[in-house]
Every structure is written in structure tokens, then in C-alpha cells.
Amino acid sequence: MKRTGLLISLLIIAFSTLTAQNVDDALRYSQIFYNGTARFNSMGGAFTALGGDISSLGQNPAGLGVFRSSEFSISPQLVNFRADTRFGGNSEEDYIYDFTLGQAGVILNLRNNNTTTGLVSLNFGYSYSRTNSLSESIRISGTSSSSSLLDLWAEKIDGLVDTSLYKYYDIADAYLGWYTYLLDTLAGTNDQYGTVYSDYGSFPPVYGQNMMRLINNNGYTGEHSIAIGGNYSNKLFFGLSLGIINVEYENKYEHIESTDEILPSEFKDFNYALYYKNTGTGYSLKFGGIYVPVEQLRIGFSFHSPTLFRISEYVYDNLYTHINGIEDSKSNDPMWYKYSLTTPFRATVGGAFQFRKIGVISAEYEFADYAMARFSTVGDDDYDYTQKNDAVKQSLSSVNNFRVGAEGRMGRFYLRGGYGYYGKAYQSGELNENTSHNSYSLGAGFREQNLFIDFGFTTITNPQKYILYSTSTDTPVANMDINRKIFTVSFGYKFGY
Numbered sequence: 149m150k151r152t153g154l155l156i157s158l159l160i161i162a163f164s165t166l167t168a169q170n171v172d173d174a175l176r177y178s179q180i181f182y183n184g185t186a187r188f189n190s191m192g193g194a195f196t197a198l199g200g201d202i203s204s205l206g207q208n209p210a211g212l213g214v215f216r217s218s219e220f221s222i223s224p225q226l227v228n229f230r231a232d233t234r235f236g237g238n239s240e241e242d243y244i245y246d247f248t249l250g251q252a253g254v255i256l257n258l259r260n261n262n263t264t265t266g267l268v269s270l271n272f273g274y275s276y277s278r279t280n281s282l283s284e285s286i287r288i289s290g291t292s293s294s295s296s297l298l299d300l301w302a303e304k305i306d307g308l309v310d311t312s313l314y315k316y317y318d319i320a321d322a323y324l325g326w327y328t329y330l331l332d333t334l335a336g337t338n339d340q341y342g343t344v345y346s347d348y349g350s351f352p353p354v355y356g357q358n359m360m361r362l363i364n365n366n367g368y369t370g371e372h373s374i375a376i377g378g379n380y381s382n383k384l385f386f387g388l389s390l391g392i393i394n395v396e397y398e399n400k401y402e403h404i405e406s407t408d409e410i411l412p413s414e415f416k417d418f419n420y421a422l423y424y425k426n427t428g429t430g431y432s433l434k435f436g437g438i439y440v441p442v443e444q445l446r447i448g449f450s451f452h453s454p455t456l457f458r459i460s461e462y463v464y465d466n467l468y469t470h471i472n473g474i475e476d477s478k479s480n481d482p483m484w485y486k487y488s489l490t491t492p493f494r495a496t497v498g499g500a501f502q503f504r505k506i507g508v509i510s511a512e513y514e515f516a517d518y519a520m521a522r523f524s525t526v527g528d529d530d531y532d533y534t535q536k537n538d539a540v541k542q543s544l545s546s547v548n549n550f551r552v553g554a555e556g557r558m559g560r561f562y563l564r565g566g567y568g569y570y571g572k573a574y575q576s577g578e579l580n581e582n583t584s585h586n587s588y589s590l591g592a593g594f595r596e597q598n599l600f601i602d603f604g605f606t607t608i609t610n611p612q613k614y615i616l617y618s619t620s621t622d623t624p625v626a627n628m629d630i631n632r633k634i635f636t637v638s639f640g641y642k643f644g645y
Contacts, residue, residue: 169461169487169536171543174521175573176282177369177395177430177457178491181587182207182551184251184277185223186604186638190591191553192566196498196512197448198553199385199438202253205275205373208436208450208496209387212273212377218257221640225250227281228633233614235626236290236359244285248368250636251277257644259378268379273389275373281632282367282397288614288626289360295622296355297403297420298343301325303619309339320480321420324467328476330418344415344471357407361616361626367397367426373434385438393430393455399423403616416470428459430491444502448512452494458526461485486529492520498551507556517546518573543578547571553589562593564604579625585610591636598643604636 182193184203195204199211202221230243253275260269301322305313310333313323325331326341334340334349342349345357370393377387399422406417436450466479498512519541523533553566568587574580591604609631616624 169485169523169533171540173426174489174491174523174540175518175544176280176397177455177489178516178518178521179570179573180279180494181568181570181585181608182277183279183634184275185221185640186591186602186636187555187562187564187593188251188604189606189634189636190564190566190589190602190604191510191555192551192568192587192589194498194510194512194551194553194566194568196436196450196496196510197438197446197500198498198508198510199446199448202255202273202275203251203277205253205273205375205387205389206277206279206371206391206434208438208448209273209373209375209377209389209434210385210436210438210448210450212255212271212375212387212389213269213379213385214438215255215257215271215273216260216269217642218644219255219640219642221251221253221638222249223251223636223638224248225278226635227283228635229281229284230631230633231284231286232629233286233288233626234628235288235616235624236292238290240287240289242285242287244283246281246283248278248281249276250634251275251638253373265381268382270378271376273373273375273377275375276370277373278368278370279393280369281634282365282369284363284365286363286614286628287360288363288616289358290626292357292359292405292624293355295619295624296343296345296353296357296359296405297617298325298330298345298405299353299619299622300617302331302341302343305331305341307339311338321422321465324420324465324478324480327478328418328467328469329471330415330467330469344411344413347412351412354409354411356409357405359616359624360402360404361614362402362404364400365398367395370394383440385440386436388435389433391430391432391434391452391455393432393457395426395428395430395457395459397426399425414472418467418469420465420467422463422465424461424463426459426461428457430455430457430489432456436496444504446500446502447497448499449497450495454493454520455491457489457491459487459489461487486526487531487533488524488526490522490524492517505557507554509552509554511552512550514549514551515546516549518544519546519575543575544573545575547573560595562595562602564591564593565589579613579615583610583612598641600638600640600642602636602638602640604634604638606634606636608632608634
């Protein structure tokens, strides 16, 4: 069965409800889980006051002033993502591995005076760090006893004349359902709709179908930090950096419903797939300082300006159905969008205490207000982002993040450990209001005069609730436990003594 007589060959549909540019995307590009060398990671990333590690360029550029020589390091990583889900009386698990470059950088000593007062040294630094791994593989499946995604689609087009559905920008997904006869008008109407589960309104809906959501994400955010920092009188270390942040993110989800029941509509199954890809670049400035009141103590602070992203987005969706023994399919035309996103500023303050040559402990606090993230137009685009920005403001919250790390020295060998708490990003009343992230890390290292090798392990865990869809009467929610394990090895060489 086909809808004929419509001029659909030149149809252009703007997927305003299917695109990203929503609360989750604002958070995705605002939230940072600091990542870098094995030493940096194994100490929980608590380097605001400590410095002396190339990865600190992206956190507190004053850490660059602590260096006494030039240095190069590179840190390959293996990231393991795992998701355990529970939905509709069923449990699933899925995982993915990602081998990548976690960090690479170089420090160049520009000036090193043989003095203890005034400008003691001046350094230039470049560092690349993958600030967030976005690769995920999630599988949700179970039995739905009270609703279907098709009910949401029927509600979206309720009141719209069937032959004009292609004209409306915000029902692109429901249009596919109508075109393939998953939805149809009720008897005697042309603007009220039923689904295959009720034989288009002829009977009460019969649910109990198998429902599956497959989510596959690939991507990352990575920051190039270009910094200059110095040492003044061995009391004050200062630094300034430019951050250039790259975004690469691909999302594909499939929603599948199937039934073994013999329904009057003779519906068997459908598979709806949505794909979108984000690519973009952002810029930010950072400055900071580290003050040494006594030899054993360091106090650090840093400020990160808001990051301004320009993002290009590609969107595509399609639908496959099996009804009355006939397979059918339909897709919407792919579309490109461009938009800007400004993420909030960040501020950190921390302290580090050194126990002679035995070891060091470092702790820090970070503040960020994700509710300040804002979407805006690019070029001649006149799209109004007011509603989406209001949703960000009403859904997201400010966070208080804490990190602590310790390092013990035994001759040329080092043992390390760390912990990080990343606060609840959603406001009270939101579905994920209790979602926070906890990171646990440990590591070891070996250092000669100008060579070093370090190993680090970090695990980041968080619970999460996931809405499959929401109708006026039902909101199916899956419970998830997310775990990321990061294995890092760093190789470094010091030169220019």
C-alpha cells in the first residue's frame, strides 16, 4: 500500500525535533572529564596547584611555569565502554573498545636564568588531550505492555489533515509512519489517527510487543592547547593558553518493535533509524597562577573562558516495516545544519602539599554552570533558539566538582592514586537529577634523569535513566549503569638541561 498523488519527489523536511541542538547536546559539549598523561590520569587530574605535567596546560596553564627543562611525551590509550541496562523485565549488556591517542605534547624552555629572583624561566608549550570519549554502544530491550512509539507519532499528527503531513517540519518521523501505514486515519476522519496496534482505531490497542533500542555513538572532543608560562622568583608561576577544541560525534539509534501476536492489522514489525553527525571547532582562553607561600605548599587557581563552538550537523532517518506480509520502506531527505554553541566558563582552585622527596598530595575544586550554555544561529540562518535555550536553562544546573590525587616515591619508582567527583548536572525534578560521575584511578611510573614511562588506569561510573519516548499517557524509561575504563601508558623524554 502506497500513498499516491503527492508531490514528494522534491520534498525537503527540516527535522527540527529530530536534530541535536537540545539539552543533552549542550551538556555533552560542556562537560569535561580531564584526560591526559598516565601520571595526570592516575592522580585523578588534580593538577591545578601541582603543575609540572604537560596535561596541566589544558587545566591550569600556570603549570607550564613549573617546568625546569624541555620535555616531550606521548600517551596512547585504550578505552572500554560498558552499559548495563534494565527495561521491561529484561536486562542487557553491551560494550565497545576504542584505541586512541589520549595525549601528546611538547614543552620548550625559552628562557632559563641563573637566578632566584625576577623572571627565573619562561616556557612555551603545546599539548593535545582527548577531553571526552563519546563512543558508546547501548542495547535496550524488553516487553512493552502499555504503549508504542507509534502512539507518540499519532499524537504528533493528531488534528493535521493526512494529505498535508509532508508540509510540517516537526513531524518528519511521524510522516514516515503514516506513509508506510503504521498509522492511518480513523474511520470517517482525515485528521485523527490510530496505529496498527488498534487496527487504526477499530479496537482497543493490543500491546505486549517486543521493543528494542540500539544506540551506537562514535566520537570525541579533543583540545589543542597552545600556552606560555613562566616562573617569577620561584614564588609565582603564571600561564596563559589558547584552547582549540575539535568535536567529532556520530549518533545512530534504531527503534525496533515486533510482535508474535496475530493482529487484525497483520502488523509484524518495524525498524526506525535516526542518524546524525556533528563536526565542529571551538575556541577558549585560559589563564591561571600557582603561588608558593612556603616550599612544601602550592596554591593554584585557573579560569577558563566560555568556549564558542561552530558546529555542522548532518541528519538522516528512515523506516522499514512489515505489514500484511508486505515489506515497505521510506526515508526523509538528508539535511545539513550549522549552529553555534557557547559553553559556560569554568573556575578551579586547589592546593598541593609535598612531603619532602617522599611524595605529594593534591586536591582541587571546580565550578561550572551548565545552565549557561546557549545555542545561536550562524550566518543568515534566522532560526529562533529561544525555546531550546530556555530548556537548557530550566533543565541543567551548576556543578561542584572535586578531585584529589596522591603520589609516593620510592627511588626511581612512583605509585599513584586519585579520585574525582563530578556533580549532578541536571536540576531537581529532572529525570536524571541524581546522576553524578565518580572516577577512581591508580598508576605507577619509572623515571630516570631524562626518560620516563608511566602507566595509569581510570574508571568512570555513573547511573543514568533513558527515555525511549514520551506520550500523554506513558513514558517508558530504561535504567542504565555506565562504566568507562581508561588504560593509559605515557612515554616521555626530557632535554635541554
